[in-house]
Amino acid sequence: MKLGFLTACLPERDLTDIARWAARTGFEALEVAGWPSPDDRxxxxxxxxxEAECHRVRRIFAETGLTLSSIAYYENNLHPREGAQVNAHVRACVDAAAALGCPTVGTFVGRDPGLTVRDNLKLATDVFGPLVEYATARGVRIAIENCVMKSWHPDxxxxxxAYSPELWEWMFTLGLKLNYDPSHLVPLGIDPVAALRPYVANVAHVQAKDTEILPGAIDRYGCYGPISGEKGWYRFRVPGLGQVDWVRVIDALHEAGYDGTVSVEHEDxxxxxxxxxxxxxxxxxxxxLRPMIPG
Structure with missing residues (x-):
């Protein structure tokens, strides 16, 4: 198992600088942001x-000894107007990953807010079937993060x-894998370890983010949060500053034989x-995390 982080938290820094700092600090892997321009991630x-970009990235990882764990592009693949554009960029991420020997591309399923959940799942089956086939043919796995993304729905x-084990099971039937992030389970009342244990074989990547419950706020807003759609009663923190029991999470991964990357997603x-x-x-x-993930 390797310890790394998602580079999206440092959009102002060049990949070379990020990789050198990561290696000096003791990290072993990077999950690298791959959004399209003009996004600075x-x-x-x-x-x-x-070829020049491929050579540049390969050189950075060769010089630092880091592992490229995943290319990150977390957008709405079911967006009613922009979905086709998002799907095309996922394919481009797969092509880049294949050229770089990177095992996974991370993204979201998403949702069309104008459709029911069942109709969205039918749409997602049509969208992700060809995407998974495209990635599999190139030796790349598409890993879906279990973020709720409440901000994408008007209410x-x-x-x-992809927010619950019930939906994970549906994803796995399509050949999608899980980018497991325990921080999103805490506000749903789901035990991150109990949810993880049955599905470790389908976990292709892990993101490490924590969740802090804000005292008293849920008594005002309820579990759905304020009408503005903001989180309201919780906030994300770096691991160690929230409610996630990292000893149990990492132990469950070790016990099940997970040997991939645990990638810190900094949204603190x-x-x-x-x-x-x-x-x-x-x-x-x-x-x-280092004491639980020996370097």
Whole structure:
């Protein structure tokens, strides 16, 4: 098992600088952001991936000794207007991953908010069937993060249909894999370890993010949060500063034989605002997880 982080938290930094800092700090892997321009989360330029870009990325990982665990592009593949464009970029991420020897591409299922859940699942079957076939032919797995993405629905309902074990089982029938993130299970009242244990064989990647429950806020908003659609009664933190029991989570992964990457996803509002603060937050996550993931 390797310990890494998702580069999207450092959009202002070049991939070379990020990789050198990661290696010096003791991280062993990077999950690299691959959004299209003009989004600044594009540490791999998937939208203009050519021999020069392939050589640049390969050189960075060769020089630092890091592992490229996944190419990250978390967008709505079922968007009613932009879905086809998102699907095309997922294919481009798969092509880049195959060229770089990267095993996974991370994305979301998404949702069309104008359709019922059942109709969305039918749509997703049609969309992801060809995407999985395309990726499999190139030796790449598509890993879906179990984020709820309430902000994608006008009323704050789940905007990414991958938030529960029931939906994971549906995804697996399509050949999709799970990018397991325990932080999203805590606000749903789901035990992250109990949810994980039956499905470790289908986990292709792990994201490490924590969840802090804000005292008293749920008594005002309820579990669905405020009418604005914001989270309201919880917030994401770096591992070690929330409610996730990382000893149990990592132990369950070890016990089941998971030997992939645990990638810190830094969305902590306390440790944000500058490169130094983000790196401090990543350092907190590193010191929390390193004892459980021997380097």
């Amino acid at each position: 594009n540490h791999i330029r998937v939208d203009r991936f050519d 704050g309902y789940p905007g990414n249909l 509002p306390v440790w944000s605002g500058s490169t130094d603060r983000v790196q401090t937050g990543l350092g907190i996550a590193y010191r929390t």
